[in-house]
Amino acid sequence: MTSATAPRARVPGPAVGRESRATQSSLREANLALVAATVCASAEPLSRADVAGRTSMTRSTVSRLVDDLVGGGVLDELEPGVVTGRGRPATPLVPGAGIAALGLQVDAGFLAARVLDLRGRVVAGRVVDGAFVGSDPTVVLPLLAALADEVLADLAPGIRLVGAGLALPGLVSPSGTALLVAPNLGWADLEAGHLPVVGGMVPRVGNEADLAARTVAEVAPGRPGPLADFVYLSGEVGIGGSLVLDGRGMPGRHGWAGEIGHVPVDPDGPACPCGSTGCLERYVGRAALLTAAGLPPTASGRDLADAARAGEPSAVSAVARAAWALGVVLAGVVNVLDIPAVVLGGHLAQVADLLRPDLEEHLRTRSLSARWVAPTVTSAGEDPAAGASGAALRELSEVLAHPADWAGAA
Amino acid sequence: MTSATAPRARVPGPAVGRESRATQSSLREANLALVAATVCASAEPLSRADVAGRTSMTRSTVSRLVDDLVGGGVLDELEPGVVTGRGRPATPLVPGAGIAALGLQVDAGFLAARVLDLRGRVVAGRVVDGAFVGSDPTVVLPLLAALADEVLADLAPGIRLVGAGLALPGLVSPSGTALLVAPNLGWADLEAGHLPVVGGMVPRVGNEADLAARTVAEVAPGRPGPLADFVYLSGEVGIGGSLVLDGRGMPGRHGWAGEIGHVPVDPDGPACPCGSTGCLERYVGRAALLTAAGLPPTASGRDLADAARAGEPSAVSAVARAAWALGVVLAGVVNVLDIPAVVLGGHLAQVADLLRPDLEEHLRTRSLSARWVAPTVTSAGEDPAAGASGAALRELSEVLAHPADWAGAA
Numbered sequence: 055m056t057s058a059t060a061p062r063a064r065v066p067g068p069a070v071g072r073e074s075r076a077t078q079s080s081l082r083e084a085n086l087a088l089v090a091a092t093v094c095a096s097a098e099p100l101s102r103a104d105v106a107g108r109t110s111m112t113r114s115t116v117s118r119l120v121d122d123l124v125g126g127g128v129l130d131e132l133e134p135g136v137v138t139g140r141g142r143p144a145t146p147l148v149p150g151a152g153i154a155a156l157g158l159q160v161d162a163g164f165l166a167a168r169v170l171d172l173r174g175r176v177v178a179g180r181v182v183d184g185a186f187v188g189s190d191p192t193v194v195l196p197l198l199a200a201l202a203d204e205v206l207a208d209l210a211p212g213i214r215l216v217g218a219g220l221a222l223p224g225l226v227s228p229s230g231t232a233l234l235v236a237p238n239l240g241w242a243d244l245e246a247g248h249l250p251v252v253g254g255m256v257p258r259v260g261n262e263a264d265l266a267a268r269t270v271a272e273v274a275p276g277r278p279g280p281l282a283d284f285v286y287l288s289g290e291v292g293i294g295g296s297l298v299l300d301g302r303g304m305p306g307r308h309g310w311a312g313e314i315g316h317v318p319v320d321p322d323g324p325a326c327p328c329g330s331t332g333c334l335e336r337y338v339g340r341a342a343l344l345t346a347a348g349l350p351p352t353a354s355g356r357d358l359a360d361a362a363r364a365g366e367p368s369a370v371s372a373v374a375r376a377a378w379a380l381g382v383v384l385a386g387v388v389n390v391l392d393i394p395a396v397v398l399g400g401h402l403a404q405v406a407d408l409l410r411p412d413l414e415e416h417l418r419t420r421s422l423s424a425r426w427v428a429p430t431v432t433s434a435g436e437d438p439a440a441g442a443s444g445a446a447l448r449e450l451s452e453v454l455a456h457p458a459d460w461a462g463a464a
Numbered sequence: 465m466t467s468a469t470a471p472r473a474r475v476p477g478p479a480v481g482r483e484s485r486a487t488q489s490s491l492r493e494a495n496l497a498l499v500a501a502t503v504c505a506s507a508e509p510l511s512r513a514d515v516a517g518r519t520s521m522t523r524s525t526v527s528r529l530v531d532d533l534v535g536g537g538v539l540d541e542l543e544p545g546v547v548t549g550r551g552r553p554a555t556p557l558v559p560g561a562g563i564a565a566l567g568l569q570v571d572a573g574f575l576a577a578r579v580l581d582l583r584g585r586v587v588a589g590r591v592v593d594g595a596f597v598g599s600d601p602t603v604v605l606p607l608l609a610a611l612a613d614e615v616l617a618d619l620a621p622g623i624r625l626v627g628a629g630l631a632l633p634g635l636v637s638p639s640g641t642a643l644l645v646a647p648n649l650g651w652a653d654l655e656a657g658h659l660p661v662v663g664g665m666v667p668r669v670g671n672e673a674d675l676a677a678r679t680v681a682e683v684a685p686g687r688p689g690p691l692a693d694f695v696y697l698s699g700e701v702g703i704g705g706s707l708v709l710d711g712r713g714m715p716g717r718h719g720w721a722g723e724i725g726h727v728p729v730d731p732d733g734p735a736c737p738c739g740s741t742g743c744l745e746r747y748v749g750r751a752a753l754l755t756a757a758g759l760p761p762t763a764s765g766r767d768l769a770d771a772a773r774a775g776e777p778s779a780v781s782a783v784a785r786a787a788w789a790l791g792v793v794l795a796g797v798v799n800v801l802d803i804p805a806v807v808l809g810g811h812l813a814q815v816a817d818l819l820r821p822d823l824e825e826h827l828r829t830r831s832l833s834a835r836w837v838a839p840t841v842t843s844a845g846e847d848p849a850a851g852a853s854g855a856a857l858r859e860l861s862e863v864l865a866h867p868a869d870w871a872g873a874a
Contacts, residue, residue, distance in 0.1 A: 225836075299716075306801050306802020306803060307693050307709070308802055308833065309802070310802040310832070310833045311801050312802075317800060318795070318796060319731065320732070321729065321792045328832050330795070330829060330830040383796075386726075386728060390724055390801070391716050391800070392715070392721040392722075393716060420726070420728065422720070426644060426718070
């Protein structure tokens with residue numbers, strides 16, 4: 055199979071193809087999606103009666119829909135045996151463990167491949183370090199494909215792979231079929247034909263920060279996280295960004311919104327490979343920040359945090375300068391967007407506790423609305439490959455949006 | 465009538481109140497709105513047959529709905545007599561000239577009151593210059609009310625006023641009932657009870673730039689302008705901003721998005737009354753820009769354009785510096801939002817032609833996506849009180865969203 059003829063990203067479900075569904079009721083499709091979303095949104099297993107209560111559908115309708123979803127693997131029934139208040143045994147429904155997606159990531163410092171199931175669990179995965187700044191995609195992508203094959207070989211039998219996504223630190227074409235440019239990798243104009251086939255699919259490409267932000271917006275496929283509105287900043291060699299309002303990404307006109315790493319801190323600041331000067335990533339990108347702290351550029355955010363906590367003067371001043379640079383740019387973002395919550399990812403997550411006091415103070419001083427709603431700064435957690443998880447979450451969200459493709463025939 | 469008990473902004477229609485409609489078909493409401501929107505969106509008068517064709521409704525259904533809308537004044541029928549291709553006389557439908565709204569504006573340099581009808585025409589209006597920086601709202605608002613009363617006295621008989629809005633250069637409460645702060649006026653915490661009653665209504669408050677941007681997004685109520693996606697910059701003493709995507713404003717979480725005037729050009733720049741430093745409005749606000757050009761702060765953008773075109777060195781360098789400052793901030797906005805079109809209003813519109821070459825060059829250099837979509841700069845035109853027009857447009861949009869309130873009984 056050549057990459058040109060490989061199916062794209064999402065493979066058709068085994069039950070009912072899109073064509074034959076055209077004559078079926080779109081109402082059934084919408085109701086299947088509603089039931090699947092209701093079960094997936096819940097932190098606790100739900101009974102059929104719970105689903106009926108939350109969806110305002112009758113129990114018999116819900117039962118038919120649940121049967122179809124269970125048949126297609128979109129939902130699982132756990133063992134009955136929990137006794138409800140009325141003494142009847144309830145059959146708890148949970149997202150299906152047999153449906154999963156592959157998430158891939160190429161970062162300046164690592165390659166990642168992982169598989170997430172519909173319950174949001176990482177059921178297989180590997181991250182391998184490397185040095186991919188200014189790298190050759192024709193060398194790196196085969197390495198990624200080999201890593202993906204190893205991970206897929208680890209999968210338990212019976213797990214169905216429904217899609218594959220690839221997180222890249224750059225601008226992606228609006229259709230998700232090509233990379234336009236990833237300045238820090240030195241990659242540009244990468245078409246679908248250049249991408250590896252993994253698990254029988256050409257992965258759908260996405261911006262790393264947009265995909266990583268999904269892991270904050272959704273703690274599991276279809277289950278919202280605690281923040282619905284936030285600006286996500288992804289700290290790597292470059293600085294990616296993503297905007298989330300009401301739990302949904304704000305892509306802009308072409309899907310390129312969120313390039314916060316190229317907002318100027320100081321227009322007379324250092325030159326950036328993007329062609330501009332004084333961009334945020336020249337101040338708080340991984341290498342820039344670690345070098346300013348007197349650490350090797352291969353050190354981690356954790357090393358910086360340790361040095362700053364130990365009172366190492368260059369580390370302390372590097373953290374203070376980073377808080378200032380982030381404050382200047384993020385206050386501008388808050389003023390423009392009116393989304394007064396910032397989530398720091400990547401190496402910035404590892405120093406978030408140290409950045410927070412100064413950064414929140416800069417945001418208060420520079421945001422016009424801070425008197426009414428004070429901006430907040432939180433850490434995204436320290437997952438090194440959140441982009442890979444987000445790429446898998448995006449594919450799984452397609453299953454929840456169109457569960458009829460996976461459910462048994464009507 | 466005290467302001468506390470005055471009806472808010474939009475007065476109930478004379479035909480059918482909301483309560484009694486509760487039992488009527490919401491389908492009829494949606495269809496009335498669709499017919500009204502179809503006629504208003506068209507640059508040319510439409511026949512009933514045209515409306516039927518564009519809405520996929522039957523001619524008899526359209527005729528019933530049109531009769532109701534004409535009865536309520538939402539649509540007007542022009543004289544038949546235009547002969548269509550098939551030789552039948554068509555009755556052209558146009559937006560109703562008898563429904564209008566009042567738009568008010570308080571700016572640092574003027575007060576405005578104007579009335580727009582559903583066809584988008586200014587049917588009455590006045591703008592009076594003044595000096596309202598650091599002014600007292602208890603003095604200024606009665607002046608505005610008197611101006612509004614004069615304008616309303618000019619209205620032709622038979623015009624029904626359906627709402628009133630007030631554009632202010634500041635942050636407004638999410639509900640539109642109060643001004644939180646307008647730094648350049650020196651106003652803060654202005655509640656509905658402080659607002660004047662005009663035409664029997666307490667005006668609904670809105671941010672001046674958000675309302676002015678409506679005059680770009682809509683050339684008449686419900687008729688889209690040529691740009692669907694743009695960043696609007698309102699040049700006054702301060703610099704307001706507004707974000708429009710797909711023809712709709714992006715308000716952010718609390719309605720405070722678009723404060724581009726307080727994005728820093730240079731964090732070490734001049735102090736701003738907002739508490740930050742180096743804000744864009746310290747560079748390109750009216751007084752800052754004119755003073756830099758060696759002109760009195762009361763001069764106009766047109767005076768600056770004349771001086772720059774005459775080669776006056778301080779004017780030329782002030783324009784170049786303004787293009788640079790705008791380029792730094794707006795490139796950041798384009799990078800964050802992926803909306804690569806900028807519309808300049810107020811005094812900036814008057815120098816837009818002079819700013820454009822340098823500003824577009826700065827935007828190309830500093831926007832990551834400029835290689836694929838080059839950012840553009842256009843002028844909003846030179847209406848001195850676009851905010852007042854936008855305030856009226858917002859009220860009229862309510863009529864189009866809920867025409868059942870105005871149409872005859874079903």
